[in-house]
Amino acid sequence: MKPRCAAAAAAARPGLLLPGLLLLGGSVLLQTCAMDVEMKDASNVTCLYAKWMMNLSITYESEANLFKTTTFPLPDPLSYDGSSCGNDTYGPVLAIKFGDGHSWAIHFMKTNTYQGRIFITYNTNDTELFPDAKRKGLITISANYPIRPVKLNTRFVCNNVETIEAASVKQDFWNVTLEAFPEDGFLSNKETLCDKDTPSTPAIATVATAPDTTSAATTHSSAATTHSSAAATDSSAAATDSSTAAVTTPPSAFVQTVEKPGTGYYMVKNGSTACLLANVALQLNISQKEPLVYNINPNTTVATGSCGKATSVLELIDGKNRLTFLFAVKTVNSEKFYLKEVNITVSASANETLSAANRSLSYWEASLGSAYMCKSEETIAVSPTYKINVFNLKIQPFEVEDNEFSAAQECLMDDDSILIPIVVGAALLGLICIILCAYAIGGRKSDPGYQTL
Numbered sequence: 213m214k215p216r217c218a219a220a221a222a223a224a225r226p227g228l229l230l231p232g233l234l235l236l237g238g239s240v241l242l243q244t245c246a247m248d249v250e251m252k253d254a255s256n257v258t259c260l261y262a263k264w265m266m267n268l269s270i271t272y273e274s275e276a277n278l279f280k281t282t283t284f285p286l287p288d289p290l291s292y293d294g295s296s297c298g299n300d301t302y303g304p305v306l307a308i309k310f311g312d313g314h315s316w317a318i319h320f321m322k323t324n325t326y327q328g329r330i331f332i333t334y335n336t337n338d339t340e341l342f343p344d345a346k347r348k349g350l351i352t353i354s355a356n357y358p359i360r361p362v363k364l365n366t367r368f369v370c371n372n373v374e375t376i377e378a379a380s381v382k383q384d385f386w387n388v389t390l391e392a393f394p395e396d397g398f399l400s401n402k403e404t405l406c407d408k409d410t411p412s413t414p415a416i417a418t419v420a421t422a423p424d425t426t427s428a429a430t431t432h433s434s435a436a437t438t439h440s441s442a443a444a445t446d447s448s449a450a451a452t453d454s455s456t457a458a459v460t461t462p463p464s465a466f467v468q469t470v471e472k473p474g475t476g477y478y479m480v481k482n483g484s485t486a487c488l489l490a491n492v493a494l495q496l497n498i499s500q501k502e503p504l505v506y507n508i509n510p511n512t513t514v515a516t517g518s519c520g521k522a523t524s525v526l527e528l529i530d531g532k533n534r535l536t537f538l539f540a541v542k543t544v545n546s547e548k549f550y551l552k553e554v555n556i557t558v559s560a561s562a563n564e565t566l567s568a569a570n571r572s573l574s575y576w577e578a579s580l581g582s583a584y585m586c587k588s589e590e591t592i593a594v595s596p597t598y599k600i601n602v603f604n605l606k607i608q609p610f611e612v613e614d615n616e617f618s619a620a621q622e623c624l625m626d627d628d629s630i631l632i633p634i635v636v637g638a639a640l641l642g643l644i645c646i647i648l649c650a651y652a653i654g655g656r657k658s659d660p661g662y663q664t665l
């Protein structure tokens with residue numbers, strides 16, 4: 213089947229559309245290759261705008277053991293079964309079913325950015341697209357799109373051709389305008405451009421526009437080998453899972469947060485009274501594969517934990533991200549508490565969880581029965597690559613009375629009361645020294661001078 217991007221008029225069949233899923237203008241010309249949808253939720257608020265052009269290239273092994281590539285645009289008829297605006301937990305899903313058992317879907321996820329994950333399932337039983345496929349059945353491949361997460365409340369724009377490759381599937385996208393989770397359902401007028409559209413790299417586009425079938429087939433063959441060997445272990449339709457595992461996903465980079473985190477007020481209760489209080493702004497700085505700076509949003513964070521005589525735990529849960537702080541009482545001079553353990557768990561993407569813990573920390577030390585306070589920024593090094601930047605801290609993990617903080621002991625960095633006398637003292641000492649020295653030198657020099665006169 214030869215790919216074509218002609219503007220084929222195809223009236224959208226209302227019966228195939230989900231309630232709340234609109235093709236712009238109700239029913240519209242469906243341009244082959246083109247996606248142009250606006251998805252609305254039950255209360256008529258738009259949750260996804262998607263407009264783009266797309267080609268798909270799939271490499272498969274033929275009966276003659278050759279790798280062949282089939283390229284096709286999104287063909288019609290289409291069905292949007294499985295599309296939905298999602299709910300508080302799951303983001304919008306745009307799903308398309310076409311041809312003989314093929315499907316294409318993008319699931320959007322939100323943190324302080326948004327990004328989609330594409331799942332393509334193709335059926336090599338389809339003799340029109342895969343006339344001589346050696347193995348018959350369903351294969352699923354997934355990849356992230358856009359390549360990098362997009363800042364919330366901006367629309368993603370990419371007019372140049374961008375290619376997403378994952379195992380046996382190559383997808384070209386161009387003329388893209390996309391926004392998931394638009395604020396109040398309105399398409400933002402702020403744009404996030406893809407790398408290829410940013411003025412510094414305009415030349416790359418021309419390289420990617422002319423895909424050469426033969427070279428595409430060769431570059432794909434190694435990836436295709438992996439997937440077909442996976443399929444060989446289970447030649448039935450159940451090959452889906454093993455080939456999904458072999459997917460090469462583009463690194464999920466996070467947009468760097470530069471703004472300061474908001475301060476949250478957290479409380480852990482023992483029965484009906486507070487036993488741990490915390491007032492703090494937290495920012496994670498993880499520099500593993502890709503640097504990730506993530507602000508804990510107090511508006512979406514829930515505090516739980518437990519209180520004891522020897523240890524207390526504060527657990528902050530922000531979506532799938534989790535921060536656990538364990539406080540201990542010093543057993544030697546047992547009048548002080550300190551932060552002993554921290555465990556960070558962050559879900560970078562749906563199937564990727566980053567985690568680090570340190571059980572031998574020593575931060576935030578103060579007397580039992582008091583709170584610890586530090587207005588200055590402080591960094592807790594949980595591991596060489598996992599750090600927590602702490603702002604505006606006031607914490608009391610033990611002996612909280614009347615749901616209120618006790619008197620606080622301040623960190624040294626905050627303590628101007630010690631610093632000022634030292635600085636003033638040092639300055640005074642210096643001044644006295646200068647005066648005395650000046651006297652001594654001046655006196656010695658001037659004495660002989662006066663004598664000669």
Ligand SMILES: *[C@@H]1O[C@H](CO)[C@@H](O)[C@H](O)[C@H]1NC(C)=O
Nearest residue numbers: 215216217267373384421423
């Ligand atoms: C997509 O396929 C069409 C039809 O063959 C072709 O003209 C176009 O160049 C392809 N576009 C990209 C970006 O590969």
Ligand SMILES: *[C@@H]1O[C@H](CO)[C@@H](O)[C@H](O)[C@H]1NC(C)=O
Nearest residue numbers: 232234252253254255256257
């Ligand atoms: C949704 O909005 C459209 C126009 O924007 C309107 O025609 C339709 O009646 C609305 N539906 C509901 C359920 O509010």
Ligand SMILES: *[C@@H]1O[C@H](CO)[C@@H](O)[C@H](O)[C@H]1NC(C)=O
Nearest residue numbers: 296298299300301302303305
């Ligand atoms: C959200 O939707 C998913 C599937 O679409 C469903 O499993 C889940 O229960 C829903 N959650 C809520 C809170 O409605």
Ligand SMILES: *[C@@H]1O[C@H](CO)[C@@H](O)[C@H](O)[C@H]1NC(C)=O
Nearest residue numbers: 313335336337348349350449
């Ligand atoms: C593909 O075809 C084989 C036999 O021709 C059949 O057993 C299998 O169920 C088919 N799979 C799908 C997904 O259509």
Ligand SMILES: *[C@@H]1O[C@H](CO)[C@@H](O)[C@H](O)[C@H]1NC(C)=O
Nearest residue numbers: 217245246265371386387388
């Ligand atoms: C992509 O957008 C440009 C500029 O808006 C337009 O000139 C071009 O025709 C579009 N390409 C396709 C294939 O629609």
Ligand SMILES: *[C@@H]1O[C@H](CO)[C@@H](O)[C@H](O)[C@H]1NC(C)=O
Nearest residue numbers: 497498499503505596599601
């Ligand atoms: C995050 O950590 C890296 C490496 O330790 C450091 O270079 C960077 O400045 C830190 N960023 C923030 C916002 O703390």
Ligand SMILES: *[C@@H]1O[C@H](CO)[C@@H](O)[C@H](O)[C@H]1NC(C)=O
Nearest residue numbers: 473474507508509510511512
């Ligand atoms: C939390 O909510 C408050 C009030 O609704 C708002 O002013 C603040 O910007 C929100 N903070 C974050 C980090 O979203």
Ligand SMILES: *[C@@H]1O[C@H](CO)[C@@H](O)[C@H](O)[C@H]1NC(C)=O
Nearest residue numbers: 482483487518519520521611
């Ligand atoms: C929690 O409450 C119980 C009963 O009110 C009390 O016996 C216990 O000492 C309390 N624990 C802490 C850590 O305050």
Ligand SMILES: *[C@@H]1O[C@H](CO)[C@@H](O)[C@H](O)[C@H]1NC(C)=O
Nearest residue numbers: 319329354456561562563564
């Ligand atoms: C995550 O992995 C599970 C099985 O390991 C799979 O069922 C699920 O679809 C995957 N989800 C994503 C978003 O990759």
Ligand SMILES: *[C@@H]1O[C@H](CO)[C@@H](O)[C@H](O)[C@H]1NC(C)=O
Nearest residue numbers: 534555556557567568569570
């Ligand atoms: C950190 O927390 C995660 C999730 O709660 C858990 O799987 C992991 O074992 C913990 N790590 C340590 C060292 O406690």
Ligand SMILES: *[C@@H]1O[C@H](CO)[C@@H](O)[C@H](O)[C@H]1NC(C)=O
Nearest residue numbers: 570571572573593594595596
């Ligand atoms: C835990 O923190 C301590 C003190 O900051 C540090 O010396 C130690 O190397 C850390 N352990 C790990 C596993 O990173």
